[in-house]
Amino acid sequence: QKEVEQNSGPLSVPEGAIASLNCTYSDRGSQSFFWYRQYSGKSPELIMFIYSNGDKEDGRFTAQLNKASQYVSLLIRDSQPSDSATYLCAVNMEDGNKLVFGAGTILRVKS
Amino acid sequence: NAGVTQTPKFQVLKTGQSMTLQCAQDMNHNSMYWYRQDPGMGLRLIYYSASEGTTDKGEVPNGYNVSRLNKREFSLRLESAAPSQTSVYFCASSGRVGNQPQHFGDGTRLSIL
Numbered sequence: 001q002k003e004v005e006q007n008s009g010p011l012s013v014p015e016g017a018i019a020s021l022n023c024t025y026s027d028r029g030s031q032s033f034f035w036y037r038q039y040s041g042k043s044p045e046l047i048m049f050i051y052s053n054g055d056k057e058d059g060r061f062t063a064q065l066n067k068a069s070q071y072v073s074l075l076i077r078d079s080q081p082s083d084s085a086t087y088l089c090a091v092n093m094e095d096g097n098k099l100v101f102g103a104g105t106i107l108r109v110k111s
Numbered sequence: 112n113a114g115v116t117q118t119p120k121f122q123v124l125k126t127g128q129s130m131t132l133q134c135a136q137d138m139n140h141n142s143m144y145w146y147r148q149d150p151g152m153g154l155r156l157i158y159y160s161a162s163e164g165t166t167d168k169g170e171v172p173n174g175y176n177v178s179r180l181n182k183r184e185f186s187l188r189l190e191s192a193a194p195s196q197t198s199v200y201f202c203a204s205s206g207r208v209g210n211q212p213q214h215f216g217d218g219t220r221l222s223i224l
Contacts, residue, residue: 032209042217043201043217043218044201044215092210
């Protein structure tokens with residue numbers, strides 16, 4: 001079992017819709033969770049991080065964490081074509097020394 | 112406002128050649144990391160340095176060496192390049208290892224023929 005799993009996609013949504021990206025992780029002791037956006041040919045860019053169960057909102061982005069079910073999700077409201085990118089989920093393992101990244105989900109927002 | 116700076120941005124090597132990738136950060140971060148990214152594989156940790164003077168292996172350290180030159184700089188060396196090391200290499204830094212976000216450089220695109 002991979003430590004951090006994401007659906008590779010592509011996930012296609014129409015402009016203005018809500019995009020929902022999901023990530024599951026294997027280490028029950030994980031404490032920190034991060035979402036990065038990566039445009040083609042560019043470096044990963046931090047969007048959000050979440051440490052506690054529940055929702056965390058920042059503008060059009062909401063991160064949701066459920067430690068009991070070991071999943072973290074990212075919602076993007078009012079999706080724009082500029083949101084088209086690969087979204088990477090990263091989880092800090094219990095030993096605290098490293099982030100493990102999922103392979104990413106490709107999001108395509110169609111205008 | 113440079114953040115994390117990597118050099119070079121592109122490089123082509125022949126099998127067996129050696130090379131050092133440079134990384135510097137100006138955010139006064141304690142921890143620095145080297146990743147490689149291959150299609151469909153996501154980011155894989157090669158080595159990291161939790162603080163100045165320390166380095167540790169990540170998931171895929173074979174064929175690489177690192178040096179934490181000072182708090183700002185963390186270099187990655189390929190002693191004898193192999194085609195399997197063709198990849199995009201990213202350097203990142205964070206305040207400390209663990210639960211702080213990592214910030215990435217622009218990457219080095221390395222091709223080994």
